[in-house]
Amino acid sequence: MTTGKKLANNVVYQQALGQHHTIACENCSMNAICQPVEADGQTLDLSKNYLNKKIPVNAQAPDTSQRHTQVKNRILFEENTPLTSIYAVCSGVFKLCVTSKDGYEKVVGLRYPGELIGEDALFLENYNYSAIAIGQSSVCEVSIEQFSSCGKLVPELQQNLIALLSKQSYVRQSNFQSFIGKKSADSLLAAFLINITKRNEAYTGSSSKLNLLVSRNDVANFLGLRRETLSRVFAKFQKEGLIKIEGKIIHLLQKELLCDLANFHS
Amino acid sequence: MTTGKKLANNVVYQQALGQHHTIACENCSMNAICQPVEADGQTLDLSKNYLNKKIPVNAQAPDTSQRHTQVKNRILFEENTPLTSIYAVCSGVFKLCVTSKDGYEKVVGLRYPGELIGEDALFLENYNYSAIAIGQSSVCEVSIEQFSSCGKLVPELQQNLIALLSKQSYVRQSNFQSFIGKKSADSLLAAFLINITKRNEAYTGSSSKLNLLVSRNDVANFLGLRRETLSRVFAKFQKEGLIKIEGKIIHLLQKELLCDLANFHS
DNA sequence: GTTTAAACTTGATATAGATCAATCTTAGTA
DNA sequence: TACTAAGATTGATCTATATCAAGTTTAAAC
Numbered sequence: 001m002t003t004g005k006k007l008a009n010n011v012v013y014q015q016a017l018g019q020h021h022t023i024a025c026e027n028c029s030m031n032a033i034c035q036p037v038e039a040d041g042q043t044l045d046l047s048k049n050y051l052n053k054k055i056p057v058n059a060q061a062p063d064t065s066q067r068h069t070q071v072k073n074r075i076l077f078e079e080n081t082p083l084t085s086i087y088a089v090c091s092g093v094f095k096l097c098v099t100s101k102d103g104y105e106k107v108v109g110l111r112y113p114g115e116l117i118g119e120d121a122l123f124l125e126n127y128n129y130s131a132i133a134i135g136q137s138s139v140c141e142v143s144i145e146q147f148s149s150c151g152k153l154v155p156e157l158q159q160n161l162i163a164l165l166s167k168q169s170y171v172r173q174s175n176f177q178s179f180i181g182k183k184s185a186d187s188l189l190a191a192f193l194i195n196i197t198k199r200n201e202a203y204t205g206s207s208s209k210l211n212l213l214v215s216r217n218d219v220a221n222f223l224g225l226r227r228e229t230l231s232r233v234f235a236k237f238q239k240e241g242l243i244k245i246e247g248k249i250i251h252l253l254q255k256e257l258l259c260d261l262a263n264f265h266s
Numbered sequence: 267m268t269t270g271k272k273l274a275n276n277v278v279y280q281q282a283l284g285q286h287h288t289i290a291c292e293n294c295s296m297n298a299i300c301q302p303v304e305a306d307g308q309t310l311d312l313s314k315n316y317l318n319k320k321i322p323v324n325a326q327a328p329d330t331s332q333r334h335t336q337v338k339n340r341i342l343f344e345e346n347t348p349l350t351s352i353y354a355v356c357s358g359v360f361k362l363c364v365t366s367k368d369g370y371e372k373v374v375g376l377r378y379p380g381e382l383i384g385e386d387a388l389f390l391e392n393y394n395y396s397a398i399a400i401g402q403s404s405v406c407e408v409s410i411e412q413f414s415s416c417g418k419l420v421p422e423l424q425q426n427l428i429a430l431l432s433k434q435s436y437v438r439q440s441n442f443q444s445f446i447g448k449k450s451a452d453s454l455l456a457a458f459l460i461n462i463t464k465r466n467e468a469y470t471g472s473s474s475k476l477n478l479l480v481s482r483n484d485v486a487n488f489l490g491l492r493r494e495t496l497s498r499v500f501a502k503f504q505k506e507g508l509i510k511i512e513g514k515i516i517h518l519l520q521k522e523l524l525c526d527l528a529n530f531h532s
Numbered sequence: 533g534t535t536t537a538a539a540c541t542t543g544a545t546a547t548a549g550a551t552c553a554a555t556c557t558t559a560g561t562a
Numbered sequence: 563t564a565c566t567a568a569g570a571t572t573g574a575t576c577t578a579t580a581t582c583a584a585g586t587t588t589a590a591a592c
Binding site for chain 2: 538540541542549
Binding site for chain 2: 098100101106107108109119120121122123124128129155158159161162163165166167168169170172173174175176177179180181182183221222223224225260263264
């Protein structure tokens with residue numbers, strides 16, 4: 001891991017935030033169905049049967065673990081292609097996109113370590129968005145077919161999946177509530193920063209700083225703002241002492257005020 | 267059902283759209299866990315054990331069915347109160363609200379017949395929003411406690427719940443995708459009309475007209491627009507021949523154009 | 533049928549954010 | 563270290579939507 005002059009801080013923070021390391025399994029949403037379960041008084045680790053590894057793509061440092069798939073700036077899967085697996089992000093970040101008829105790519109979600117990708121299409125034929133790795137990222141892959149055959153044998157596994165799905169449903173609803181009907185750029189960005197920090201809290205160990213990893217362009221696209229507007233709001237927040245910006249790393253200096261802004265209803 | 271002079275059309279359409287009738291079970295999201303299941307070669311209708319009825323509240327025409335709870339302009343449950351049941355809307359519509367510190371009530375969702383309420387908090391202590399009946403509405407109630415005890419006995423029931431939750435997760439994600447990052451009032455309203463029509467399609471039997479049931483105020487609140495702005499966009503859409511307005515009933519005359527507007531990315 | 537309140541619409545003005553354009557910064561490469 | 567391209571910021575102007583205000587329609591109550 002080289003340290004350029006200007007980059008030094010960045011790397012330090014990335015290490016501090018653990019963004020280039022894989023998430024601990026106990027902090028991962030997938031954990032509910034990966035954990036060994038008790039069946040007939042025996043302990044079974046069914047994950048061995050359905051958790052796949054994939055060939056690393058464009059990996060700078062080849063992944064040595066068995067579980068994690070390395071992808072860099074690569075498409076994990078494309079919209080409207082057959083659904084075969086669901087994924088949990090292990091490291092890095094993935095953007096979820098849909099492409100409109102005119103070819104415009106709209107960012108409809110971001111997934112950070114420990115979060116699921118594709119589980120919302122579990123009983124559909126096809127994926128409902130494309131998933132694209134930002135920078136160097138990795139995932140765990142769960143084959144639906146293999147999981148199903150395991151699930152039939154172990155009822156407890158199914159209960160765990162129920163809990164996982166319900167939790168996801170909650171996460172999605174919370175997400176929706178955070179952003180629906182927000183009109184001002186200020187409250188949108190505040191809601192976004194609070195939302196992402198919270199989602200990464202268990203993983204990064206910090207409730208006041210986050211590494212966005214994605215470009216300003218992607219954030220602006222996701223929020224429905226112009227990159228110029230987003231830039232201005234970022235600058236304003238920093239000038240007002242609400243945040244401190246170090247490239248893609250954001251320190252939330254006055255979280256209370258940001259929360260007020262995020263909840264502000266106009 | 268009386269027919270006033272000006273009201274006649276309205277009532278006719280409401281009947282045509284079936285808004286004052288309860289949804290057929292086969293069109294309801296809850297159906298996956300209400301249907302009788304096969305267990306040990308026997309058919310069990312477990313719904314009898316966990317599907318409750320509730321005392322009608324403010325009902326104009328008392329409900330004679332066993333399953334459906336009648337509530338009118340009433341709170342079904344309040345934010346941050348203990349979660350005991352999940353619900354499926356049988357008739358009418360419910361608005362989901364969160365109240366901010368300053369007392370402002372934000373509409374974070376609308377639930378039409380066949381849709382679930384509260385399932386996203388299934389494994390939480392408390393409900394994460396309040397649910398309020400608009401006009402005369404009714405629900406089916408599933409007691410969590412009773413469902414759980416049934417579920418343990420019948421694995422198939424659990425599989426059905428998995429399917430239900432995954433589908434809900436998909437619905438939520440689709441919802442999110444429809445509204446996140448939409449900036450213009452035009453595309454917001456277009457997305458809203460398409461979204462609600464689609465959600466009600468199986469129930470109303472129509473893919474080109476819908477009965478909003480909720481006030482313009484609630485719609486504007488949900489979309490993050492001012493009622494004046496919403497009113498102007500409604501008027502513009504009608505003037506342009508995209509829709510026809512009959513009070514709360516909206517006819518989608520040019521669905522293709524509305525879809526284009528809804529997908530429009532600026 | 534008349535009265536009253538609530539819901540909805542329309543008009544005029546002010547403002548937040550888009551747009552267009554230029555500049556600056558960062559990261560990757562020679 | 564210098565060069566290059568992509569990403570990010572800043573400035574000036576224009577436009578869509580909020581805001582304030584008045585008026586109209588609808589629905590409920592008397």
